[in-house]
Amino acid sequence: MSVYFILLYFFVYGFLGWCTEVAFAGVKEGKFVNRGFLNGPICPIYGVGVAVVVSCLDGLKDNLILLYISSVVLVTALEWFTGFILDKLFHNKWWDYSSMPLNLNGYVCLLFSLIWGVACVLIVKILHPLIHKALDFLPEFVGWTCIVLFGVTLFVDLYVTVTDILKMNRKLAKMNEIATELHRISDEIGENIYEDVTEALELKEEMADRLKERAAEFHERRKDLSEDMREQIIELRKHYRELILRNPAHMKRIIRAFPKLESRKYKDALEDLREYIRKNGKKK
Structure with a gap:
C-alpha cells in the first residue's frame, strides 16, 4: 500500500473519528462539544489507528476471527501508547478507564478494546472498500494537494494546541503555588495560637502581674501577626x-473536550478550574 493512500486514510478516518466523538458527546451532553486533542475537525489517534489497521490487516479480511483479534491487539496497543506518551509529555491524563474492570493503567480497558475490535472489523469489511474507491477516483494531483494543505494545517494546529496546553500547565502551577502558600499561612496561624496557649498555661504558675504582662504581649503580637497574615x-x-x-477559549475547549482530564501535578487546581468553567457554562 502506497504512502499516498496511507496519508489520505489518515485524514479521512481522523475526520470521521472526530465526527463520531462529536456525535457521541452531543448525545451525552445535549450540546456541541469540540472533542479531540486538536482544535480542528480531526482526531489523529483515529486517523493513525484506522490507517494502521487497514494497511496491516487488509489481508486478513477473509478470516473474521483473526481480523477481530488482530484489530483488538493493534488498537489497544495504540491507545495505551498514545495515552502513556501524552501523560509523560504533559503530565496530564487525557482519558481514564480506571473505573472500568480489567483496565491497564487507566489508558485502556477490555470492554472498549473489544468494542474497537468490532468497529475495526466493520470498517475493514464494509466502510473501507467504499472509502478506498472514492479516494482512488480522486486525481492524484488533487490528492497530494489535499495532503499538503491538510498536513500544514495539522502541524500548525498541533503547535498551537501544545502551546496552549503548556500555558494551561503554567497557570495550574501558579494556582498550586498560591494554594500551597495559603495552606502554609493557615498552618502558621495554627502553630502561633498553639504556642500562645501553651505559654499562657505555663504562666499560670507565675505571679498575676507577670501573667497580665505576658498576656498583653501575646495579644499585641497576635494582632500584628493576624493583620499581616490577613492581608496576605x-x-x-x-x-x-x-x-x-x-x-481563554482554548483552555475552556481543552477542559470541556476531555471531561476526565486529570493533572498529575496540580489536581486540586485543575478541579477548581474545571468547576468554575462548568458553573460558568451553565449560567450562559
Whole structure:
C-alpha cells in the first residue's frame, strides 16, 4: 500500500473519528462539544489507528476471527501508547478507564478494546472498500494537494494546541503555588495560637502581674501577626480568583473536550478550574 493512500486514510478516518466523538458527546451532553486533542475537525489517534489497521490487516479480511483479534491487539496497543506518551509529555491524563474492570493503567480497558475490535472489523469489511474507491477516483494531483494543505494545517494546529496546553500547565502551577502558600499561612496561624496557649498555661504558675504582662504581649503580637497574615490571605485569594477568571477559549475547549482530564501535578487546581468553567457554562 502506497504512502499516498496511507496519508489520505489518515485524514479521512481522523475526520470521521472526530465526527463520531462529536456525535457521541452531543448525545451525552445535549450540546456541541469540540472533542479531540486538536482544535480542528480531526482526531489523529483515529486517523493513525484506522490507517494502521487497514494497511496491516487488509489481508486478513477473509478470516473474521483473526481480523477481530488482530484489530483488538493493534488498537489497544495504540491507545495505551498514545495515552502513556501524552501523560509523560504533559503530565496530564487525557482519558481514564480506571473505573472500568480489567483496565491497564487507566489508558485502556477490555470492554472498549473489544468494542474497537468490532468497529475495526466493520470498517475493514464494509466502510473501507467504499472509502478506498472514492479516494482512488480522486486525481492524484488533487490528492497530494489535499495532503499538503491538510498536513500544514495539522502541524500548525498541533503547535498551537501544545502551546496552549503548556500555558494551561503554567497557570495550574501558579494556582498550586498560591494554594500551597495559603495552606502554609493557615498552618502558621495554627502553630502561633498553639504556642500562645501553651505559654499562657505555663504562666499560670507565675505571679498575676507577670501573667497580665505576658498576656498583653501575646495579644499585641497576635494582632500584628493576624493583620499581616490577613492581608496576605486576601491578596493570595484575589490572585487565585483572577487566575481562575482568566480562561481563554482554548483552555475552556481543552477542559470541556476531555471531561476526565486529570493533572498529575496540580489536581486540586485543575478541579477548581474545571468547576468554575462548568458553573460558568451553565449560567450562559
